[in-house]
Amino acid sequence: MTVDNSINDKTENIFAITASSNYINQALEEAREVDKTLKILQNYGNGILLAATSMEKEDFNNSLLNKRPVFIRHISAFDAVGEINDSMTKEEIAGMIMQHIDYIEKNTKIAVQIRKARGEYYFNPIDLKGEIDKILVELGAEAEIKEPEYIISILLDETSCYIGMSSSYMNISSWSGGMIHYKKDDADISRAKFKLMEAISVFKLDLSKIHHALDLGAAPGGWTSVLLENKIAVTAVDTGDMDERLNKYKNFTYIKANASELELEENSFDLLTSDVSWNAKNTAVMVNKASRFLVDGSYAIITLKLMSDKVRRTIKEVKEIYQEVFDVIAAKQLFHNRDEITLLLRKRS
Numbered sequence: 001m002t003v004d005n006s007i008n009d010k011t012e013n014i015f016a017i018t019a020s021s022n023y024i025n026q027a028l029e030e031a032r033e034v035d036k037t038l039k040i041l042q043n044y045g046n047g048i049l050l051a052a053t054s055m056e057k058e059d060f061n062n063s064l065l066n067k068r069p070v071f072i073r074h075i076s077a078f079d080a081v082g083e084i085n086d087s088m089t090k091e092e093i094a095g096m097i098m099q100h101i102d103y104i105e106k107n108t109k110i111a112v113q114i115r116k117a118r119g120e121y122y123f124n125p126i127d128l129k130g131e132i133d134k135i136l137v138e139l140g141a142e143a144e145i146k147e148p149e150y151i152i153s154i155l156l157d158e159t160s161c162y163i164g165m166s167s168s169y170m171n172i173s174s175w176s177g178g179m180i181h182y183k184k185d186d187a188d189i190s191r192a193k194f195k196l197m198e199a200i201s202v203f204k205l206d207l208s209k210i211h212h213a214l215d216l217g218a219a220p221g222g223w224t225s226v227l228l229e230n231k232i233a234v235t236a237v238d239t240g241d242m243d244e245r246l247n248k249y250k251n252f253t254y255i256k257a258n259a260s261e262l263e264l265e266e267n268s269f270d271l272l273t274s275d276v277s278w279n280a281k282n283t284a285v286m287v288n289k290a291s292r293f294l295v296d297g298s299y300a301i302i303t304l305k306l307m308s309d310k311v312r313r314t315i316k317e318v319k320e321i322y323q324e325v326f327d328v329i330a331a332k333q334l335f336h337n338r339d340e341i342t343l344l345l346r347k348r349s
C-alpha cells in the first residue's frame with residue numbers, strides 16, 4: 001500500500017476508513033472502486049486508514065454506502081483539522097473541537113466518538129469526550145451513545161485532531177470504528193455467540209418471527225444458546241459435543257452427526273445457521289443440500305471462512321454456489337469475525 005502524505009490540497013476531502021487490520025487491503029480495494037484516485041495519507045497499521053478523495057464528500061460517502069462494502073466497517077468524514085499541544089487543557093481542546101462543528105440542533109441525539117490513531121496524550125480520550133458531551137448538553141442536545149442521530153468523529157494523530165460531524169447512517173456503523181462490544185460473562189458457552197449476536201444486529205434480523213432453527217457446526221453451543229434465549233427451538237448438529245448446560249432447554253435437540261449427511265423432515269425449519277469450521281466451498285455445498293429442510297423464504301446466517309490469499313475471489317465464487325438456492329442479502333466482515341465473513345441468505349421459492 002503506497003502512502004502519500006502530501007495533504008492540504010483544499011479540494012480534497014479527508015476520511016478515516018476502518019476495517020480489520022488483516023483485511024485493510026481488501027477495504028482499500030473497496031474504497032478505490034468508488035474513487036480510483038483515492039490517496040492514502042496514513043496507514044496507522046491498526047485497521048485505520050486516513051484517506052483523501054477529490055470527489056465531493058457526500059458523493060464519495062453515499063457511493064461507498066451504496067456499494068455495501070464487505071470489509072469496510074466504518075468511515076468518518078472530516079470537516080477540519082485542529083492542532084493540539086501539551087499546553088492545552090482538555091476543556092480547551094473540547095472548545096476548539098466545538099468551534100469546528102457548524103450547528104447543533106436542540107433535542108438531537110449526538111454521539112461523540114474519539115479515536116486515538118497515533119500519539120501519546122496527557123489526557124484520557126474518555127475525559128475529552130466527557131467535556132464535549134457537557135458542551136452538547138449545554139447547547140440543548142442529548143449526548144447519546146446508542147442509536148445516535150448524529151456522530152461527532154474525532155481522530156487524534158499526534159498534534160493533529162481531525163474533526164467531523166455526520167448523520168450516523170453515513171458512518172456505515174454507529175459504533176465507534178464499527179466495534180460493537182458485548183458484555184462478557186463467565187456463563188457464556190462460547191465467545192462465538194457474539195458473532196451471531198452481531199450478525200442479528202447488523203443485518204437487523206427480527207427473531208420474533210422465527211420458530212425453529214437448524215444450527216450446523218453448533219458445538220459447543222454459543223449460537224444455539226443465543227437462539228434458545230430468544231425462545232426459538234433449536235436442532236443443533238455437530239460431530240463434537242454440545243455444552244451440557246443446554247439440556248435445561250425443553251426446545252433443544254442435539255444430533256451428533258456430520259452436517260452433510262443429515263436426514264430430517266423437509267420444510268421444517270425457518271432459520272438455518274452454520275458456523276461449520278470447514279472450507280468455504282464445501283460448506284456452501286453442504287448448506288445448499290441442507291436447504292431442503294428450510295421453508296421457502298427463510299433466512300440463513302453463515303460464516304464463510306477465508307483461508308486463501310484470494311479473498312475477494314473466494315467470496316465471489318462461494319456466493320455463486322449459494323445463489324443456486326439462496327439470494328445473498330448481505331455479506332460483512334463483522335467485528336467479531338476473525339478470518340471469515342458472515343453472510344445473510346434467503347431461500348428462494
Ligand SMILES: C[S@@+](CC[C@H](N)C(=O)[O-])C[C@H]1O[C@@H](n2cnc3c(N)ncnc32)[C@H](O)[C@@H]1O
Binds near residue numbers: 217
Ligand atoms: C467454530 S465451531 C462452532 C462454534 C459454535 N457456533 C458456537 O457458537 O459455539 C465449528 C464447529 O464446526 C464443527 N464441524 C466441522 N465440520 C463439521 C461437519 N462436517 N459436520 C458437523 N459439524 C462440523 C466442529 O466440530 C466445530 O464444533
